[in-house]
Amino acid sequence: MIYVIDPASIDENIDLIYEKDDIRLCTIQRAVPQQKLGFCVYYHRKEHFHYIEFYNNWELSLAYQAGIKNFDRIIELNGINIEKDTPYELRNRFNIDQNLPVHMLVCSPATYIHYKSTGKLLHSHLRTVHHLRPVYAISRSKFIPPQQLICDVFSNKFPSLRHVHLGRIDYATYHSWTTSPSLQFVSIFSCKSMSILAILTSCPNLHHLQVHIFPSDNHVFTSSTPLNHPLRRLIVWSNYTELYFNDIDRFLAYTPNVEYLYLQTVYRTPFIHLAEGLINRLHHLFRFDCYIREMLTRDSRIGNLASIHKMHSCFCGIQCKEENDKCRIFST
Known part of the structure; x- marks a missing residue:
């Protein structure tokens, strides 16, 4: 600028x-x-x-x-x-x-x-x-990094590397990763079955992770092993790809220290239930931004803005940007 x-x-x-x-x-x-x-x-x-x-x-x-x-x-x-x-x-x-x-x-x-x-x-x-x-920024990215480059990045072959943006990744190469303690910022456009847990395991000092989940990526989580990662900032961006609560909750179980969370997705269960899950998982959360399309008819909806704002101070900036018979859009 x-x-x-x-x-x-x-x-x-x-x-x-x-x-x-x-x-x-x-x-x-x-x-x-x-x-x-x-x-x-x-x-x-x-x-x-x-x-x-x-x-x-x-x-x-x-x-x-x-x-x-x-x-x-x-x-x-x-x-x-x-x-x-x-x-x-x-x-x-x-x-x-x-x-x-x-x-x-x-x-x-x-x-x-x-x-x-x-x-x-x-x-x-x-x-x-x-x-x-x-x-x-990478919603239109078509670049697929070479498989060996991905392995090198997450295996400390670039020990001075702090920030990395990998665009789209088609192969779950995590079985050959070791660790990359220097990485602090990772941006990834994930398609197919890229393992987010593998990124966290490979990057023990990661401070900021942002992931765009591609429509073909229906199984991001590949392990149930608990991981108390020190990650502080997390951005999950799926546009029109639906994320389920169990997936979101499992992801947050690995990252309980997150202080800032941005979530953009399509959601087919009550948004207020998602909000409850966030505050139950993330005890250090102080800022939450979102753009969530709640795909429920009027008769199926639970809660309103007033009840959401009362749940936690970080939800006070949420507004209902659009409401019709088919959906509501919650956004900050």
């Missing part, structure tokens, strides 16, 4: 005539902390607002895929209103916790002018906010 002060804040393609609210909550998860989001952040010193402009190959950027548009005004970053931030302060916010999902509340220039001229506040709890489906 590049920060510039006082360039042009619109171009000839921007319509400043207000017709209806165009406010979007966009979520981006990088594959690795250093990955670029694909835009510059600008600051208008006269009107005092921050806004976005894409640079080269903007249609391929994570930000564009997440729903961000050219010249959008930035309102919130990770749940914090940044309208009064200086350029330096906002740049620091983008640089903090780069391994966590980026939540950005943005709006069109016309919407921004409308709200400011009428004295109304822009925030993420407005009913007109569009909560867009989160974008995962």
Whole structure:
């Protein structure tokens, strides 16, 4: 991300005539902390607002895929209103916790002018906010690493390696792994039967693990052996692939020290039961982010937002973004 002060804040393609609210909550998860989001952040010193402009190959950027548009005004970053931030302060916010999902509340220039001229506040709890489906950086990855490379990575053949992003893996090569104590951050796009437990066993000092579960991966867990792993941050991303409670619970049984959890999946049992399972397993959990599509009809649903918020402080940021006869979407 590049920060510039006082360039042009619109171009000839921007319509400043207000017709209806165009406010979007966009979520981006990088594959690795250093990955670029694909835009510059600008600051208008006269009107005092921050806004976005894409640079080269903007249609391929994570930000564009997440729903961000050219010249959008930035309102919130990770749940914090940044309208009064200086350029330096906002740049620091983008640089903090780069391994966590980026939540950005943005709006069109016309919407921004409308709200400011009428004295109304822009925030993420407005009913007109569009909560867009989160974008995962490797959701379109087709790269399959060589089998020997996978074995080398998880067998300490690169003793100085700290962060690794392996894209898609088609073979469960864990039987030939030893240990890789240097690895602290692992991002993996798992297809077929990649063993998550094997990653944890091979990486005893792993601090952050993010896994995108591919639709063909129906049996991620290959062992029932307990593992009290020191992992602190866990991101499980399955898009439209359903994860079952037993799988999630078994996974968390290996990682009881997790403090931050992001979960995105399709879920066909009551979300409130999942929430109960999380707090029973993760006694150190202080932040929970999610995008969960609860596939239950109205008559089959249990609990509401108020009851979920009362369960644990880390659930207070959960909202019901969409509700119809077929499903509810719970998201932060």
